[in-house]
Amino acid sequence: MTANRPLVPQGPQLVAPPSRRLVYGSLALAWLATLLPWPGGMLWLVPDFTLVILCYWLIHAPHAAGQGLALVLGLLADAALGGLIGQQGLAYSVTAFLVVQLRRRLENFEVSGRALQLLPIFLGQQALVLLIGLAFDLPDADWRHLAAGLVAALCWLPLAHLFDRLTGWSNEMFIEPAAR
């Protein structure tokens, strides 16, 4: 890794920020992926792809994705699940708030570093959904679903690499070697 880092974004990141079409298109695809007929025995392992990709755009495309979009996507997830309306909405809003707060910090990490920092957020999102269910007297909370948070952080690795490639994002900055 080079220690040379520019202070402002360079190259495609500065010239062309990720287009809205890419942002909303990828989110729509992710939402469809959560609707796929996953085998029943491993449902508790299936991560929330929409949330993973939403977190990516919250960090890398703040002009297109914010907390309002998170709320809308959370309510959509509720609708697709047919459960308590507002449950995922609240969990998504809290997640988006945390990611927005950590945005500047997350930007400076490698893909794997970002995954490690997002892991507690993904786990917290799953835990929040389960706790809301318990608070509203839904029967039978299945705590195995916490594992989906872990899998979401693992899914972050290939997805973030893919989108870094698509948007031309790089966290390597260039510092003039004159300082030496």
Add this chain to the structure above:
Amino acid sequence: MAHAPMFARAIGPTVRLAMYGLACLALMVVDSRYGALNAVRSSVAALVHPVQAALARPFDLLGDAAEFFSQHAELVREKRRMAAEGERLAALLQDRQELEAENTRLRALLDLPPTAGTVAVAARITRILPDPFARRLVIDRGSADGIEPGRPVVDAAGLLGQVTAVYPDSSVVTLLTSSEQAAPVLNLRNGLRLIVSGTGADSLLEVRYLDMHADLKADDVLVTSGLDGVYPPGLQVARVLSVEPPRQTPFARAICQPAAEIGQHRHVLVLKAKKEEPTP
């Protein structure tokens, strides 16, 4: 503005979170206490379920293709087994027809009203809902096919659950293994009436609050008693695995294995009420 702006012209992230959080809390309260959002849920489901069914289609075709290339010998064996099974069932059915006729005669003799029959509607499972709170399936038959909420759902081996939500072209089935579900049953060996409930585990049912002197043993077969008016009598529900003696409570508890082969079939049967023929 998603991040904290340098000069506060937009609403800050914290205030946004508070607003959205309160809105979601209000939605959840309205939904769970008053059921006011059921109309919204059913209209969204009417939009989402066709998309799901379309997404499930290629995977079904893939499964069918895999079956198409399965071994010839296996198919021949399967065919022989099916033929034997068919003969056995036909023999049983003859017996059953005779018994049914006799039953009707005896009922007429005793002046008892005829029992309400049911019609089976076959349905395909399009999706298993990834819900940590209940075990639910989506099937591809809805109110257009005459499905009503509360109808029992069975597979080839026994009772699977109950229809809990009906949309125009799809419905949601809650499995008996969900922990809030229960079915009135009787022990086939001695007619003892019990209530079987789900445990939240995929392959276990239980009889809670069982009288400690009740005559229930391992390998007893439990069938629906029909006392609740929801499940018709005589559907296989479970086989008793073990009876736990009471510990620190006045009640015993029986662990049972569901008769239905949960998670093994792509098709289920919904038992519809038989339409009364209008008498001229």
